[in-house]
Amino acid sequence: MRALIAVLAIACLTATLPAQEQQGKKKKSKKDEPTQVDISAHEPAPIFTGDAPLQFTLTANLGRLRRDKTQTPPWREATITYSDTSEGTVEVPLKVRTRGIWRLNNCDFPPIRLDFAKSTAKHTEFTKLDKPKLVTYCKDNEEFEQYVLQEFQLYRVYNLLTRYSHRVRLARVSYADSGSGKVAATRYGFIEEEPAALVYRVGGMRMLGQGAGAGDLDPRAAAIYFVFQYMIGNTDWSVAGQHNSELVTSDSMYIPIAYDFDFSGAVNARYATPDSRLPIRRVRERLYRGYCLPNEVFGPTFELFRAKKDSIYALYHDPIGQLLKGDRVKETLEYFDEFYKTIGDRGDAKSQITDRCLKG
Helix, strand or coil: CCHHHHHCCCCCCCCCCCHHHHHCCCCCCHHHCCECCCHHHCCCCHHHHCCCCEEEEEEECHHHHHHCCCCCCCCEEEEEEEEECCCEEEEEEEEEEECCCHHHHHCCCCCEEEEECHHHHCCCCCCCCCCCEEECCCCCCHHHHHHHHHHHHHHHHHHHHCCCCCCEEEEEEEEEECCCCCEEEEEEEEEECCHHHHHHHHCCEEECCCCCCHHHECHHHHHHHHHHHHHCCCCCCECCCCECEEEEEECCEEEEEECCCCCCCCCCCCCCCCCCCCCCCCCCCCCCCCECCCHHHHHHHHHHHHHCHHHHHHCCCCCCHHHCCCCHHHHHHHHHHHHHHHHHCHHHHHHHCHHHCECC
16 A cells, blocks of 8 residues: 555554654654745745636656656656737747655556746746646546546545645646657646645645644644545545645644545545554545544534535535536445444444544
8 A cells, every 4th residue: 555554554443552652742842843844935825716627738757757766766858838819829938847655656647746937937827837737637538537536525625624735726638748758648637736835735734744733733624624635535634644635833822734535435436445543444434543632612613614614515516526427426425324324323433433542
């Protein structure tokens, strides 16, 4: 399994936290203090204010990108072209490189990071972007494209629940080889807001290189994070290990931010499996893995999720939600129904969530 195995020991439902979770509780030294982000260069990009899918062609040496499987891959020359009603065809030079762990080694086409130069991106659709992630297709078929759309929807759900979340923009991307000029595939993907841009938008500082324990976290923000992960059936994360999690400071407390949801039960990708150390065998089985928090934060948190329910479900019936095919919308909303049934019953919420918290 991908980085989850290498980065952390998964917490089991016992009274004792594993070593990696204990690390998140240790007293912070001076060098553990969060790194101040230079927010002057990371103003929010206007690309995330729109909803309609972008359409562009990414041209690069696709063969080289597919072979770049190290953790320190080189940047490759590339161009993005798109049509503009007033400018005609717009060409934006940039650089790209591969990223990731599991997808990098298991996908036909790797996830990539884009690198825009301010001077060439200015006055284009990509102005104010620096080095955002582009979430790409894994395999060139409809099933895997649907996984991308399902994960994209979960970012939209998260955006409704908290501003401490990455904004995303859907794109219909044609991948062209720079040698032949031929388009190898055209699939949906999405661009993800950069951490530094998120920090600029919400204020505070980004914490780098050190996880957090229960006592470090803002209780209300942590409850939203943990309950969201439970809602979507995601166990592929760690706040202590900063695996698929980021930390932002606010009033000396840390706010966890989730990302990367393709191993969640809500996506239910056929390649996704839970860690073998967890007491579940399928990603559709929910398991609450959050720290224990003051009881009084859960009531308002459950109420927030209930208040947002109609808006969340509406995402699956709008033009983007309608891109999901077959029974995916029905199955996803039924999966969410189970979550809402749990938090709507005081006994179930206690036995499945608050009583299963990790002591911290």
